[in-house]
Amino acid sequence: MQTSQHTLVSVRQLSKYFGKETALDAINLTIHANEVVALLGENGAGKTTTISTLLGQLRPDVGEVLVFNHKPGHWAAKQQMGVMLQSAALPDNVTVIEQLRLFASYYPNSLPLDYVLKTALLTDLTNRKVQTLSGGQKQRLLFAMAIIGNPRLVILDEPTVGLDATARREFWTCIRTLAANGTSVLLTTHYLEEADALSDRIVVLSKGRVVAEGIPADIKARLGGKCIRFRSTHAIANIESLLPDVQVQRRGDYIELISATPEAHLYALLASGGNVQDLTVTGISLEDAFLHLTQTPHTNIQTIQEKSA
Structure with a gap:
């Protein structure tokens, strides 16, 4: 955009x-x-x-x-501004359209109801009572209430x-x-x-x-390299000793590491004699980057904007 x-x-x-x-x-x-x-x-x-x-x-x-x-x-x-917070109560015994008409009346330049219903995917639910809505439908109604004031x-x-x-x-x-x-x-x-x-x-x-x-x-690019994921009879400590320059972590039954030189690290893993199974090599995901950023000491972190300045 x-x-x-x-x-x-x-x-x-x-x-x-x-x-x-x-x-x-x-x-x-x-x-x-x-x-x-x-x-x-x-x-x-x-x-x-x-x-x-x-x-x-x-x-x-x-x-x-x-x-x-x-x-x-x-x-x-x-x-x-329009706001949709984590916890919000809705009256049960009103319809979707009644609730939206009420909220539209709070604003001097509210959006057309048809537009709000279409944006929030509520067009087919206008006459449904709030108490009959599913969890997802209630969330969309709260969303509609947040946008109806034309924020x-x-x-x-x-x-x-x-x-x-x-x-x-x-x-x-x-x-x-x-x-x-x-x-x-x-x-x-x-x-x-x-x-x-x-x-x-x-x-x-x-x-x-x-x-x-x-x-x-x-x-995602900030980490660089690839994510290597596998199961192994190796203990985490053994892998950290084998690959001292790589951050190693366990997620469930799998071991994951971020590598800037995946070919060299794969060779070292496979040559070490440990049993390596279900091996995959993928690009860095946002989850990989998020975990790295939030688990790294702050003294070693710069924002991307600072690094590029």
Whole structure:
């Protein structure tokens, strides 16, 4: 998607403390017009604190935050934002169209109901009671409520958590349609495939700090090389001794390593005498990059933008 350099959200050196705990440590974040930004991080990384600050629910302890050139929580900023949080209650005994008509009445320039229903894939469910909707359908209704005010920016906090694969991909269609029509999106998700499929740019948080930022391809390319995955009678310690320059980790029954010289490392593995089974060599995935970034000491990490500067 073609993005504009017009800045909707500007976060500069934002820090937030809860007692002695540092929730956010001097983070920088921008969101431009016409882009989808995925904010990734393990539990406790600072994603929810960041969103709460953008919404004006928390005040920065240090730094500056501007949303549409206003302080977070200002009415002029709220009028241009739509929000879908992780937990939200819906009344059971109303229909989809009744709920959307109610929310449309809150805004002076709400979107046409037909457009909202089509974007949220709810056209065939207008007269259904909320209590009869599936989990995925309720999520799409919450999405419709977030966009009906014609926002320039929509914040989606874990919008597909708990959905099955079919419902999740239906929701992806909703997000793509919204973004294609020019609305910017800030998305948090634990599904890295989702971030890879939807986002123009990814920001990775770890322990309250931004440890990487860039387009998905750049974040994956940062590791370089290939991912070697296999089962083996080798112990992890033996492989680490055999390949001291490679980060080795176990995932379930498999051993994985990221290699910049996969041919040499494969030769060493196969020549070592250990039993190697189910061997695959693939390109770096976003999950590989995410795990590497969030498990590496921060002192050794630079953001992609800093490295390219």
